[in-house]
Amino acid sequence: MAWQLPPLNALRAFEAAARYGSFAQAAEELCVTPGAISRQVKLLEANLGVQLFVRANRQVRLTAESAQYVATLTELFRRLDVATGRLRDARRERPLRIMCSANVATRWVFPRLRMFHAQYPNRHVLLTTSLTSAAVAFSSDSADIVIRLGTDDWPADVVAHRLFDSELTPVCSPRLLRHGPRLREPEDLKNHTLLCSDIRPAGWGQWLAMVGLPPLETFNAQKFESSALVYEAAAEGLGIAMGEKHLVRDELRSGRLVAPWPISLRQPEAFYLIYQRQMQATPQLREFRDWILQQDPDAERVLMLPRAVRSRAP
C-alpha cells in the first residue's frame, strides 16, 4: 500500500509550530532557523492545498481545520515516540537495575522476581544489594529503582510508591516455642536470648516498652550484623528475633518461624519503591513498577508525590 502522505519533515515542523504557536520556538525545538520552519509550513500548505495558519502580527494561529489536524498529528507523533523508545530499549537490552538491602532482596524481591520473569521472560533485571536498607543510597548511576525503608519526605526529584508498612513482631523457631523454656507471656522473654541486628537496634527496645517490659539492656541479648542473620539465627532456635512482619511472612506461613504473640509494633517508616522523576517515562521501569504494585495486595497504588509537590497541589 502506498501512503498518501505529505512530506514528513514538513509535518514535523507544522506540528511543532502549532504546539508552540510560534515558528521561532518550533525552530528552537527542531534545531533549525525560523526560516526553515516557515518554508516547511508553506510547503505543507501547498501540498495539502489548505491554509494551516492565520498569520497575524508577530504570531501565527491555527485555523479551525488545521487545529483538528494537528491534534491527530500530535497524538501520532507521541505514539511514534513511545514505540521508538520501546524499540531502542529492547535493542539496547540494558537490564533494569534494582537496588535494595540483602534482606529485602532475599525475602521480598526474589519471590516476586521469579513471577516477573515467568510473565516477562525477555526482560532483564539486575538486582544489586547492600548490607543494610539505610545504606541503599539513591543514585541513578547505580540503580534505576531502589527499594528501601523510609518516611515519605523524599526529595522533589524522586517518585516514591509505598510498598508496605514496617511492622515489628517477635518471631522464633517453633521448636523453641514447644521445647524451650516457657514462652507464654512477653514476661517470659527474660528466660530467652533476644536476637538483635546492628542495623535496626531500636526495634526490640520499642516493642518491650510498648508491652510494658524493662529496656533491652536488662535482657540477655545477642547482636548480629544484619537482619538476615538474625532471622536465620531465630529459625535455628538460637533465640527470639524482632521480625519485620512483611519480610518474614513466607517463613511464618511455612511454619519455619512462628510469632508467639499477635502483638506488633507499627513503625513510622515504610518500605518504598523509589526512582528519579526523570526516569518515569522509561518503559522498562513503568512496566516493572506497575507489575510489582499490582502483585502486592498491601502496596499502595496511589503515586506518592514528594511533599514539595503535594503542597503545591490545590
Place this chain on the structure above:
DNA sequence: CTCTGATCACAAGAGTCCCT
C-alpha cells in the same frame, strides 16, 4: 529605536537520471 518574528532569495547537499 529596538526587539521579535515571519518571509524570501540564495546556496549547499543529496538523490536521480542518462550517457558512455
Place this chain on the structure above:
DNA sequence: AGGGACTCTTGTGATCAGAG
C-alpha cells in the same frame, strides 16, 4: 558500473513588518 548534469530538498542569512 561510473561519472556528470540536472532536480529536489533543506537550511541560512538578509530583509521586512509590527509592537512596545
